[in-house]
Amino acid sequence: MSDSDLDEAPxxxxxxxxxxxxxxxxxxDDFLQDANFQFNEEDQKLVNKFLDGEIxxxxxxDNISNPSKDVSVENAASASRPASESKxxxxxxxxxxxxxxxxxxxLKGLMGEANLRFARGDKETAVAVCLEIIRQMPTAAxxxxxxxxxxxxxxxxxxxxxMSLVAAHLTSTDCYQWISLAExxxxxxxxxxxxxCYSKAIHLDIQNLDIHRKRAVLLEATGDKKTAIKGYMKLxxxxxxxxxxxxxxxxxxxxxxCHKENDIAKASEALDVAINKSPQLVNLEFANLQLELLLQxxxxxxxLNLMVQFCDLTIESxxxxxxxxxxxxxxxxxxxxxxxxxxxxxxxxxxxxxxxxELLQPILNLGPSETGDLYLDIVDAYTENGHHEEAEPLLQxxxxxxxxxxxxxxxxxxxxxxxxxxxxxxxxxxxxxxEHAPQHVEARLTLASLLVELGRPDEAISALTVTDDGEYLxxxxxxKRCQLLKEDPKxxxxxxxxxxxxxxxxxxxxxxxxxxxxxSILQRYDRKRQAIKALRKSRHEPETDDLPxxxxxxxxxxxxxxxxxxxxxxxxxxxxxxxxxxxxxxTAQLSTVLHVYKSEIDMxxxxxxxxxKDSYNGYNIVRTxxxxxxxxxxxxxxxxxxxxxxxxxRHNRFVMRQLARNSEHPALGLLHGNxxxxxxxxxxxxxxxxxxxRREEKPMTALLLALTYLQMAAQKFTSKKHQLVAQTIGLxxxxxxxxxxxxxxxxxxxxxxxYHHLGLYSPAVFHYKKVLxxxxxxxxxxxxxxxxxxxxxxxxxxxLYSQSxxxxxxxxxxxxxxxx
Numbered sequence: 001m002s003d004s005d006l007d008e009a010p011x012x013x014x015x016x017x018x019x020x021x022x023x024x025x026x027x028x029d030d031f032l033q034d035a036n037f038q039f040n041e042e043d044q045k046l047v048n049k050f051l052d053g054e055i056x057x058x059x060x061x062d063n064i065s066n067p068s069k070d071v072s073v074e075n076a077a078s079a080s081r082p083a084s085e086s087k088x089x090x091x092x093x094x095x096x097x098x099x100x101x102x103x104x105x106x107l108k109g110l111m112g113e114a115n116l117r118f119a120r121g122d123k124e125t126a127v128a129v130c131l132e133i134i135r136q137m138p139t140a141a142x143x144x145x146x147x148x149x150x151x152x153x154x155x156x157x158x159x160x161x162x163m164s165l166v167a168a169h170l171t172s173t174d175c176y177q178w179i180s181l182a183e184x185x186x187x188x189x190x191x192x193x194x195x196x197c198y199s200k201a202i203h204l205d206i207q208n209l210d211i212h213r214k215r216a217v218l219l220e221a222t223g224d225k226k227t228a229i230k231g232y233m234k235l236x237x238x239x240x241x242x243x244x245x246x247x248x249x250x251x252x253x254x255x256x257x258c259h260k261e262n263d264i265a266k267a268s269e270a271l272d273v274a275i276n277k278s279p280q281l282v283n284l285e286f287a288n289l290q291l292e293l294l295l296q297x298x299x300x301x302x303x304l305n306l307m308v309q310f311c312d313l314t315i316e317s318x319x320x321x322x323x324x325x326x327x328x329x330x331x332x333x334x335x336x337x338x339x340x341x342x343x344x345x346x347x348x349x350x351x352x353x354x355x356x357x358e359l360l361q362p363i364l365n366l367g368p369s370e371t372g373d374l375y376l377d378i379v380d381a382y383t384e385n386g387h388h389e390e391a392e393p394l395l396q397x398x399x400x401x402x403x404x405x406x407x408x409x410x411x412x413x414x415x416x417x418x419x420x421x422x423x424x425x426x427x428x429x430x431x432x433x434x435e436h437a438p439q440h441v442e443a444r445l446t447l448a449s450l451l452v453e454l455g456r457p458d459e460a461i462s463a464l465t466v467t468d469d470g471e472y473l474x475x476x477x478x479x480k481r482c483q484l485l486k487e488d489p490k491x492x493x494x495x496x497x498x499x500x501x502x503x504x505x506x507x508x509x510x511x512x513x514x515x516x517x518x519x520s521i522l523q524r525y526d527r528k529r530q531a532i533k534a535l536r537k538s539r540h541e542p543e544t545d546d547l548p549x550x551x552x553x554x555x556x557x558x559x560x561x562x563x564x565x566x567x568x569x570x571x572x573x574x575x576x577x578x579x580x581x582x583x584x585x586x587t588a589q590l591s592t593v594l595h596v597y598k599s600e601i602d603m604x605x606x607x608x609x610x611x612x613k614d615s616y617n618g619y620n621i622v623r624t625x626x627x628x629x630x631x632x633x634x635x636x637x638x639x640x641x642x643x644x645x646x647x648x649x650r651h652n653r654f655v656m657r658q659l660a661r662n663s664e665h666p667a668l669g670l671l672h673g674n675x676x677x678x679x680x681x682x683x684x685x686x687x688x689x690x691x692x693x694r695r696e697e698k699p700m701t702a703l704l705l706a707l708t709y710l711q712m713a714a715q716k717f718t719s720k721k722h723q724l725v726a727q728t729i730g731l732x733x734x735x736x737x738x739x740x741x742x743x744x745x746x747x748x749x750x751x752x753x754x755y756h757h758l759g760l761y762s763p764a765v766f767h768y769k770k771v772l773x774x775x776x777x778x779x780x781x782x783x784x785x786x787x788x789x790x791x792x793x794x795x796x797x798x799x800l801y802s803q804s805x806x807x808x809x810x811x812x813x814x815x816x817x818x819x820x
Contacts (some may be wrong), residue, residue: 047138050166051131060166103140107133111142123150141170158188165193168200175204179211191218202231206238209250225261229254233266236273244278248286255289268293275306282310284336291342300349303342307331311339326352329359337363341374345381353387368401375404379412388419407436411443423450434463441474448480460484461491476554478502482564492571499568500584502561505550507591508532510583511541519586520605520620525595532590562597569604573611582608586617599625606638615646623654630658636667649675666692673704682712699738703750706731710754725758745774749789752796761800768793768800772817791818 050060103111114129127150130143148163161184168177182197198215205211212235216228232254239247251274258267271290275282287310294303307313314330329352331343341363344356360378363371375394382391395413398404414429430447433440444463451460464481478498485495508529510516518531536543556564565588572581585608588594588601595601602621609618619642626635643651652675659668673688689705692698706728713724732754736747752767771793780787794817801810 047134050162051134103133103137103142107137107140111146114143114146118146118150118153123154126150139170141167144170157184161185161188165197173204175201175208175211178204182214186218191222194218195222199231202234206235207243209235209246225257229258229261229263229266232257233270233273236270239277241277244281247274247278248281250274252286252289255293259293264293264296268297268299279309284310284339287311288336288338288342291339295342295345298349300346303346304350307339307343307346311335311343313343326350326355329355331359337366337371337374341371341377344378348378348381348385348387351385353382353385353390368397369403372398372401372404376409376412379416383412383416383419388416391416392420405436407433407440407443410436411440414443414446418446418450423454426450427454439474441477444477445480448484452484457484457487461488473501473505473550475502475505475550475556479556486564486567492575493577496568496571496577496580496584499564503565503584503587503591503594504545506593507587509545510587510590514539516582516586516614516617517620519589520609520617523624525589525598529590529592558593558596562594562600565594566600566604569608573607578608578612582612582614582617584608606642610638610642610645613645615642616648618642619646619651623651627658630662630665630667633667636671640671643671651675664695666696670700670704677704677708677711682708686712697734697738699735699743702731702735702738706735706754710757714757728754728758742777742779745771745777745780745787745789748774749793752793756796756800761804765797765800768797794818 046055046060049055110129110133114126114133117123117126117129127147130147130150133140133143144163144167148160148167151157151160151163161181165181165185168174168181178197178201182194182201185191185194185197195215195218198211198218201211202208202215212231215231219225219228219231232250236247236250236254239250241247251270254270255267258264258270268290271286271293274286275290287306290306291303294300294306304313304315308315312332312335314328315326316328317324317326319325326347329343329347331340340359344359344363347353347355347359363374363378368375375398379391379394379398382388382394395409395416398409399413410429410432414426414433417423417426417429427447427450430443430450433443434447437443447463448460451457451463461481461484464477464484478501482495482499482502485491485498510519510532515532515535518535519528522528522531533543565584569581569584572578572584582605585601585605589605602625606618606622606625609615609621622635622639622642626632626639629635639651651671655668655671655675659665659672662668669688669692673685673692676682676685676688686705686708689701689708693701693705709724709728709731712718713721713728718724732751736751739747748767748770752764752771755761755764755767771789775781775784775788775790777787794813798810798813798818801807801813
């Protein structure tokens with residue numbers, strides 16, 4: 001066909017519908033007859049997503065169906081492992097199809113047309129044809145290769161790379177092609193894609209250390225060091241014994257990498273591979289490194305066998321029952337001192353400490369200044385097995401050496417003395433630890449416990465106090481200190497101070513009256529904290545408190561901390577530290593820990609405000625409590641005590657609102673009646689009291705009703721005074737009946753006051769004198785400072801006699817009953 005004929009050839013996408021239909025039929029017929037072809041609709045959808053940019057290459061190869069069942073190189077490598085290792089290995093998924101799919105004749109024609117269009121510069125048509133081929137046969141590599149060339153020619157590097165990746169996934173078994181793709185991916189910043197490419201290359205050439213290193217660098221950059229180590233271990237298992245130098249080098253490299261990741265078992269496993277594959281190349285340094293790891297892993301028998309194999313150790317042993325008993329252990333005099341120390345540690349752990357004394361002599365001859373680290377290793381072996389007496393001379397030698405006058409050494413010595421029950425010496429050693437490391441929490445706690453056991457609690461509390469200006473406070477130390485201070489009542493104020501510091505770690509500190517008011521007004525605890533921040537921000541104050549940082553993972557249980565909080569509140573009340581009590585209680589409302597005890601905190605806050613004579617904030621809290629618990633009588637008493645001391649009448653509106661909701665509540669009725677009585681609206685007060693009295697006759701209601709009539713009778717322009725007085729006396733008589741015998745003194749005092757107010761002095765004197773006689777009531781005897789009214793009655797008698805100018809009798813009552 002000539003070039004002119006080509007120029008006149010129709011574009012594939014513009015050919016007639018019948019031709020397109022014929023081509024599709026040819027494609028379908030050819031493929032349906034191909035036994036190896038299985039059309040997968042899911043694969044086609046996946047390819048469409050990849051081509052549309054909805055998924056990347058990693059997602060594509062993870063989800064594309066893989067008809068081949070290739071055995072990966074990793075499985076081949078596992079054949080060189082020991083049998084135990086091979087069994088534990090799991091097969092790896094195949095890296096791709098076993099070969100490119102054969103295009104049917106019709107699609108081959110389309111593929112040729114696409115290449116021709118590309119060669120002639122018609123890139124858009126070439127791309128369209130390639131995409132059509134891919135949609136009909138997603139597993140064919142040719143269209144992806146052509147697309148890669150087209151996109152590269154168009155300067156679209158990323159698209160070209162993606163097409164090359166898919167083509168390589170479908171066809172390539174060339175390691176260097178995957179390395180090239182990895183380098184291009186890395187250059188374009190697609191690190192995970194580069195890791196995938198390097199993994200493909202490793203599957204094709206697993207013994208290529210350079211690829212492993214490059215992938216490990218990228219894995220470390222993404223923080224996935226474990227996968228890098230896993231890859232190195234695969235390489236190590238795949239190497240052949242004749243690659244000994246390479247095996248030794250790689251094993252040490254992997255062991256060092258694992259050690260940095262604190263994976264001691266994996267590090268030892270890497271060294272084990274080298275020892276098993278190339279024992280002839282294992283030198284003393286290599287063996288010593290493995291011994292270090294085996295001791296950390298507590299594999300003492302294995303360590304002993306290793307020393308027999310590589311350190312010229314000779315041992316003799318016998319079997320006693322089910323245990324192997326080592327009877328002798330001989331090592332050359334030329335052996336390294338480190339190896340001897342490790343042998344001593346192994347023998348101690350294997351219950352052969354009777355062989356240690358002779359082996360220990362070379363180390364003792366050198367002295368602790370040269371072999372102090374070895375001393376410590378042997379001490380650890382002794383103490384771990386409970387041989388504290390054998391460890392003591394070694395620790396004493398270290399303590400006397402200036403180079404090892406260190407807190408860690410003194411701590412070991414102190415712990416050893418404690419196990420030997422030499423408590424005084426242990427205390428001195430712990431003090432040496434704290435001289436070097438004042439912030440050592442465990443040393444302080446242990447020292448405090450020993451001092452308490454020795455009967456020296458004051459010194460124990462001092463030991464829990466960090467004397468230097470540390471950057472943080474330890475919660476565990478503060479908690480232990482509080483527990484000790486609880487046992488000494490004389491140090492209550494110190495306990496309050498330390499406990500406040502402890503609570504401050506989860507509570508904002510109230511700085512001013514404005515913040516106190518903001519805390520009391522709001523009900524929700526989370527809003528209280530927000531209100532404090534907003535208030536500080538509006539006043540241009542720091543939002544956070546200037547407190548030291550707290551450091552400890554061992555916070556006390558919330559229930560125990562709550563019990564301490566209640567104890568501290570009680571101590572504040574007992575020592576009449578009312579401002580501290582109020583500040584502490586309201587600060588607890590800002591706590592992120594104690595908020596679970598919200599109701600109890602509100603009650604303590606109300607009591608604190610009452611004792612501190614802060615009726616404003618106390619009322620803000622108590623009104624919420626009585627609204628939520630209207631049947632709690634004690635709360636209503638507390639409410640009444642607070643409003644009696646308040647300087648405002650806010651409670652009047654609150655009582656009326658509550659009374660509108662619950663018109664038959666007795667406490668609300670009494671409070672409303674009291675408000676009316678105090679404000680001088682006696683008829684409203686009479687209505688409330690009468691309603692309550694008709695509902696249930698109680699002495700309090702009768703007394704208040706009598707007091708209302710008395711106030712009305714005492715008004716200057718009141719008609720029917722005699723009738724009101726008679727009603728007053730009748731109600732007082734009823735009050736006397738209802739009060740009973742237990743309240744005789746109280747009744748006579750109130751009757752005396754009523755007659756005194758009416759100007760009926762004779763009956764008033766009579767009842768006052770009865771008060772002075774009635775002092776034998778059990779209630780009065782129990783708490784005379786509260787219930788005994790003798791002094792009040794005597795003072796009123798003194799007033800009556802002074803008014804009648806009987807000064808001698810007035811003086812008599814003052815001298816006898818009122819003593820200052």
